[in-house]
Amino acid sequence: MKRALVIVLDSVGCGAAKDAADYGDEGADTLGHLFEREGLELPNLAKLGLGSSASYPNAASAIMSEASAGKDTTTGHWELAGCVLEQAFDTFESFPxxxxxxxxxxxxxxxxxxxxxxxxxxxxxxxxxxxxxxxxxxxxxxxxxxxxxxxxxxxxxxxxxxxxxxxxxxxxxxxxxxxxxxxxxxxxxxxxxxxxxxxxLMPPETVLNRLQAVGVETIGVGKISDIFAGAGISESHPTKSNADGMAVIEKLWAEQRPQPHLIFANLVDFDMLFGHRRDPAGYAQCLREFDAWLGGFLPKVGEDFLLITADHGNDPYHHGTDHTRERVPLLTANAPVPPVDSADFTQVARLLERHFA
Missing domain, CATH: 3.30.70.1250 (Phosphopentomutase)
Known part of the structure; x- marks a missing residue:
C-alpha cells in the first residue's frame, strides 16, 4: 500500500517571483518579512529544509516558481496538480x-x-x-x-x-x-x-484524475474539492479552520487504509484570516501553531511520502489586501526523487505520479 500527504499552506510564499512587478508585487516576501520583522522561528519546518539544511531523515527542499498567469488560489492549486494556465482567469472591477x-x-x-x-x-x-x-x-x-x-x-x-x-x-x-x-x-x-x-470553474484533466484512473483514492481536506469542482476527488472532508484541518489530517493518516491513497489538504487560515487582513502578528502565530503541530506529526510519517508547499503569496506587509505573486517553498520527506529547485509548480504532480507508479 502506498500513500502520500500533500499539505498546501495557503499563501505562504517565500519571495517575489521574477515577474512580480507585472502584478504590482515587487518586493513581496511573505515568509522573509515574517522571519525578519516578527522574530519568527519554525524549527520543525526547518527540519524539512525551510531556510536551512534539512535534518529530518530523507527530507529535501526546493523553491518553485509559478508558470501560470495569475496569482490566485485556483491557478496555484491547478498548477500543483499539473495544469499550467497560459491565459489568466477573467477579472472585473464590477460586474455587468x-x-x-x-x-x-x-x-x-x-x-x-x-x-x-x-x-x-x-x-x-x-x-x-x-x-x-x-x-x-x-x-x-x-x-x-x-x-x-x-x-x-x-x-x-x-x-x-x-x-x-x-x-x-x-x-x-x-x-x-x-x-x-x-x-x-x-x-x-x-x-x-x-x-x-x-x-x-471545472479544471482540465489533472493528476487527481490520472491517479483515480489507476486505482488511487484521492481524499480532499479543506477546500480542495471546491477548488477542483469535485473533479478527481474520491472523498471530501471540508474543514472550518486550520486546527480542524490538522485534526482531520491526523485522523485520516491514522486509518491506515489498505488501498493506495493521496490525502490532499489545504490550510486556509494563513490567507483568509491574516494575509488578506494584513495582520503580520496573527500570520506569524498561525505559522507557529502549524509548526508545533508538525513537530508532533512528523514521527508518524515513517517511510510515507510527505509534501508541504503553498499556492501563492499574501505578504501581510505588502500594500493592498490581495495575494502577492511569489515563489513558494517545496518541503518533502521520502520523495521518490529529490525536488528540483526553480521548477514550476507542476513538479508536485510529477512527484506524485512517480510515487504511485
Whole structure:
C-alpha cells in the first residue's frame, strides 16, 4: 500500500517571483518579512529544509516558481496538480448589470472590496433590504455575502450555484464563485462564518484524475474539492479552520487504509484570516501553531511520502489586501526523487505520479 500527504499552506510564499512587478508585487516576501520583522522561528519546518539544511531523515527542499498567469488560489492549486494556465482567469472591477440580472439580483455593492470592509459598509443595508452583497477583488472571484440566518445559508449556496451556471453558460472564465455567509446584527458585530463554499470553474484533466484512473483514492481536506469542482476527488472532508484541518489530517493518516491513497489538504487560515487582513502578528502565530503541530506529526510519517508547499503569496506587509505573486517553498520527506529547485509548480504532480507508479 502506498500513500502520500500533500499539505498546501495557503499563501505562504517565500519571495517575489521574477515577474512580480507585472502584478504590482515587487518586493513581496511573505515568509522573509515574517522571519525578519516578527522574530519568527519554525524549527520543525526547518527540519524539512525551510531556510536551512534539512535534518529530518530523507527530507529535501526546493523553491518553485509559478508558470501560470495569475496569482490566485485556483491557478496555484491547478498548477500543483499539473495544469499550467497560459491565459489568466477573467477579472472585473464590477460586474455587468445584465449578468447580475440573470443571476438573480437585486444586489448591493458590485465593486472590488475587502470582504470585512464591505460588511461594515453594506451589512446593515443588507439586513434592511434582504438584498445579497456582490463584490470582487484583484483575484478572479465573484463573491456573494448574505446573513447566514436572516437570508439563509441554503439560499445563499443556491444563489452561488446559479451564478456559477450563468458564468459557465456565458463563457466567462471566473475562477471561483464564493459564498460568504456572515452573522451579527450591526456593523460592529458582523463576522464571517466558516460556512463559506467555493464554486470553481471545472479544471482540465489533472493528476487527481490520472491517479483515480489507476486505482488511487484521492481524499480532499479543506477546500480542495471546491477548488477542483469535485473533479478527481474520491472523498471530501471540508474543514472550518486550520486546527480542524490538522485534526482531520491526523485522523485520516491514522486509518491506515489498505488501498493506495493521496490525502490532499489545504490550510486556509494563513490567507483568509491574516494575509488578506494584513495582520503580520496573527500570520506569524498561525505559522507557529502549524509548526508545533508538525513537530508532533512528523514521527508518524515513517517511510510515507510527505509534501508541504503553498499556492501563492499574501505578504501581510505588502500594500493592498490581495495575494502577492511569489515563489513558494517545496518541503518533502521520502520523495521518490529529490525536488528540483526553480521548477514550476507542476513538479508536485510529477512527484506524485512517480510515487504511485
Amino acid at each position: 448589470q445584465d449578468l447580475l440580472d440573470e443571476i438573480g439580483g437585486p444586489f448591493l455593492g458590485n465593486k472590488a472590496a475587502s470582504g470585512t470592509e464591505i460588511l461594515t459598509e453594506l451589512g446593515e443595508e443588507h439586513l434592511r433590504t434582504g438584498h445579497p452583497i456582490v463584490y470582487t477583488s484583484a483575484d478572479s472571484v465573484l463573491q456573494l455575502a448574505a446573513h447566514e440566518e436572516r437570508y439563509g445559508l441554503e439560499k445563499l449556496w443556491a444563489l452561488c450555484h446559479q451564478a456559477r451556471e450563468v458564468l459557465d453558460k456565458r463563457g466567462i472564465r471566473i475562477g471561483r464563485v464564493i459564498a460568504r455567509p456572515f452573522l451579527g446584527d450591526s456593523a460592529a458585530s458582523f463576522k464571517r462564518t466558516s460556512n463559506r463554499h467555493d464554486y470553481s
